[in-house]
Amino acid sequence: MSEQNNRGIIREINGPIVTITLPGVRNGEQVKIGERGLYGEVITLRGDNAVVQAYESTEGVRPGEPAEALGWPLSVELGPGLLGSIFDGVQRPLEEIFEGHGDHIPRGLSLPALDREKSWHFVPEESLERGTHLESGIRLGTVQETETVEHRVLVPPDRAGELVELAPEGDYTLEDTIGRVRTPDGRTRKLKLYHRWPVRNARPYVKRDHGVAPLITGQRILDTFFPLLKGGKGAVPGPFGAGKTVVQQQIARWSNADIVIYVGCGERGNELVDILETFPTLQDPYSGRKLMERTLLVANTSNMPVVAREASIYVGMTMAEYYRDQGYDVVMLADSTSRWAEALREVSGRLGQMPVEEGYPAYLASRLAAVYERAGRVETGGCDKGSVTLIGAVSPPGGDFSEPVTAHTKEIIQTFWALSKELADARHYPAIDWTGSFSEHVSTAGKWWHKEIDPDWEARRGEALALLARDAELLRIVNLVGPEALSSAQRWELEGAALIKDGVLQQSALDEVDTFSSPEKQFLLLDMALTVYEKGAELIELGVPVQELTDLPLLAKARRAKQVYDSTQTEQLLELMEEFNQSFDKIRTEYAKFEEHAQ
Incomplete structure (x- = not known):
């Protein structure tokens, strides 16, 4: 484009949507708007007029001011220096902006993302x-x-x-x-x-590959019950206060990915401030060095321009694909895709497009699918294997999982970690509902667990979920007619399910020992809880009163084991298991003697 025809004039302004007359401009091209030089992106062409979405507030901009085409689409700089950095939604370095301009980003500011x-x-x-x-x-x-x-x-x-x-x-x-x-x-x-790459274009690769290993997060309910493969697509939906951000922070901190990219997309500023302050102080559990050495952050809070919020997901994904191409396993956390979808809705409304369910545009499902489709495990041009695992938080209004963003996401992803307000209110964290969550990766993850940890993993996981399902049915009976209606065996089932909930599923992010659980520890805790239940069920069949079993001190020990023994103390957990076996054998022997004496 020549110097003569890359300049135009502003015709109309509607919030972040600006109409300019700029002959020859291309769809998707970046432009500078007004005397302040605000950055924007062409989204629609109408003859010589172009409709532009501005990444910054258009307050004070007037029709008649100049506009200029830059000749390239919204792109990011990819090269050394990305890791450890904090960017805004269009890859401007926030730390450099703070040093030079203070707390607020001046409009029209243009800084290179990477240090020259x-x-x-x-x-x-x-x-x-x-x-x-x-x-x-x-x-x-x-x-x-x-x-x-x-x-x-x-x-x-x-x-x-x-x-x-x-x-x-x-x-x-x-x-x-x-x-x-x-x-x-x-x-x-x-x-x-370094080089530049347009964020809305997926980076090329040789071919897709199937995931083979689970992403280990150190969170028992995720790894053991609803695993996600490296290169998989997952979602964490939940109402306000259910703990979505904490779950994502735990994954960012403890996952065994090579690179972590955290995109704060339209979330409250106080949550992102907490991340920006804590992440630089955290230690990488795998290398012993600073966690930020393999992490980069994209921060676009709810008070930042809505269009930059929409762009931030693509910016994060492009950087994730770049490290994937180097042969690394990357996990990208998007918090939250609901705020991203709200940005789509606002822009769509200002363009006068026909809304569908709850005001969202008709292309919401296809846009969501296109973003999630960029995740995956691939063979790169250099014959390496790399992956991008995408985990999106979803914030359904009122916790309604039937609303459009959650419903469409559920159809796209392979692992669904549904957060429950009831569990959060009961102080059960992570508040992931084991009845509403699912994973399509269990059989593939089972091969990894069979080889690396224990051949019985898949069977024991199934037994635990079956016990939790029976527990839900029994609790409905208790709520209707009271616990007296249950048999001794059923009351022991409730006790066994409670042991799994308290001793395995519940995990404190603030406890130094319990915040991370290795796969070995996860399996031992699950096996311990099921063994206690099974041994007790055998005694119940022999006629041992259920009250005698529920009063056993070993139940409290089993509940506390997760906080007493860290991930390196597997021998001590095995010794504890043997102690439990001896206790049950002793009860069996004493009861047999009592029965013999009674006869």
């Missing part, structure tokens, strides 16, 4: 020689981005061709040329440590 002054030590791939044909995703070399993560510098998707030159090992800034390629059209293109 910092030098990085680049080590080229020894196998690459001049004349080598380079495909997209081939590794050019490495940079040690943090102590925890090695950054793999890749051939960008638009730079495939014949290698003309590759820089020797040394220190380079992002703007330095580290190589040149000759593309099929005969042009020589520069290679740098």
